[in-house]
Amino acid sequence: xxxxxxxxxxxxxxxxxxxxxxxxxxxxxxxxxxxxxxxxxxxxxxxxxxxxxxxxxxxxxxxxxxxxxxxxxxxxxxxxxxxxxxxxxxxxxxxxxxxxxxxxxxxxxxxxxxx
Amino acid sequence: xxxxxxxxxxxxxxxxxxxxxxxxxxxxxxxxxxxxxxxxxxxxxxxxxxxxxxxxxxxxxxxxxxxxxxxxxxxxxxxxxxxxxxxxxxxxxxxxxxxxxxxxxxxxxxx
Numbered sequence: 001x002x003x004x005x006x007x008x009x010x011x012x013x014x015x016x017x018x019x020x021x022x023x024x025x026x027x028x029x030x031x032x033x034x035x036x037x038x039x040x041x042x043x044x045x046x047x048x049x050x051x052x053x054x055x056x057x058x059x060x061x062x063x064x065x066x067x068x069x070x071x072x073x074x075x076x077x078x079x080x081x082x083x084x085x086x087x088x089x090x091x092x093x094x095x096x097x098x099x100x101x102x103x104x105x106x107x108x109x110x111x112x113x114x115x
Numbered sequence: 116x117x118x119x120x121x122x123x124x125x126x127x128x129x130x131x132x133x134x135x136x137x138x139x140x141x142x143x144x145x146x147x148x149x150x151x152x153x154x155x156x157x158x159x160x161x162x163x164x165x166x167x168x169x170x171x172x173x174x175x176x177x178x179x180x181x182x183x184x185x186x187x188x189x190x191x192x193x194x195x196x197x198x199x200x201x202x203x204x205x206x207x208x209x210x211x212x213x214x215x216x217x218x219x220x221x222x223x224x225x226x
Contacts, residue, residue: 033213043159043203045213056212091158101147101207104214106158 002027004107006092012113013082021077021110023092031095032075033104034067038088046090049075082114117142119206121217130226134191138204138217141185147207148180149214150189152200159203163189194224 005024013019025032034046045059049069060066064083069075079086089111093104118141128134136150147166151159163178165171165187171178177190187206191198201221205214 035214035216042218043205043214043216045215048212050212056210059213089158101211101214103149103161103164105161106151109158 004092004094004105006090006107006110008110009108010111010113012115015084015114016081018078018080019082019112021079021090021112023075023077023107025073025075025092025094026105029094029096029105030072031102031104032069033093033095034075034077035091035093036088037091037109041088043091046077079112082112084114087112087114117206117208117215119204119215119217121202121204121220123218124221125223126220127223127225128194130194130196130224132194132224134194134198134222134224136189136191136202136204136220136222138187138189139185140187140204140206140215142206142209142215143182143185144209145182145206146209148178148187149205149207150176150178150187151203151205151216152198153203153219154200162202191222194222196224196226198222199224 032049035043048056064080067077089109091109093106095104150163153159165178175192179188201219203219204217
């Protein structure tokens with residue numbers, strides 16, 4: 001079956017611009033996660049969605065970052081007024097987990113470069 | 116701050132050997148543990164999950180978990196050059212909302 005898809009695969013933007021990154025999870029997966037991976041750094045959790053529950057936003061690094069998930073499926077991560085330190089690969093993952101973390105499957109990622 | 120620690124490597128093994136990758140974690144309440152493989156320029160690929168103490172085998176891979184020692188390991192038998200990649204250890208947080216990743220161990224298998 002189809003895996004997690006993300007778009008765009010690459011995004012180059014100027015400092016100060018807003019960007020939107022999209023994630024389409026595996027069909028039937030109720031949990032959706034956003035992570036980012038900076039050069040030479042580990043994967044850093046950003047936000048978690050589960051069904052209609054309030055998202056866990058504890059990993060968002062600043063109020064310039066926000067995310068939404070419409071209809072329990074597709075999610076959009078928005079970064080406002082981008083900064084150079086926002087340059088990273090943004091990864092989306094989905095799983096079937098509810099109260100327990102089950103296997104997460106990652107999409108191919110969006111490479112964001114802020115110039 | 117909850118942490119997951121791995122040796123960065125590189126770990127170099129000859130083809131056909133056993134590669135042993137190790138990981139320790141700080142949150143004693145963690146319940147779910149995962150190993151991912153990441154090739155350069157690609158996204159992480161799930162290899163194994165383990166939730167109970169002991170060993171779990173899948174093909175050439177064996178995951179080992181010791182919650183008392185807060186230790187997870189991955190053994191790769193009959194290592195192949197195609198196994199050369201970065202291996203990421205990930206631990207589920209107690210809230211069940213996120214994975215905490217180690218920075219990964221780079222494995223190099225020489226033919």
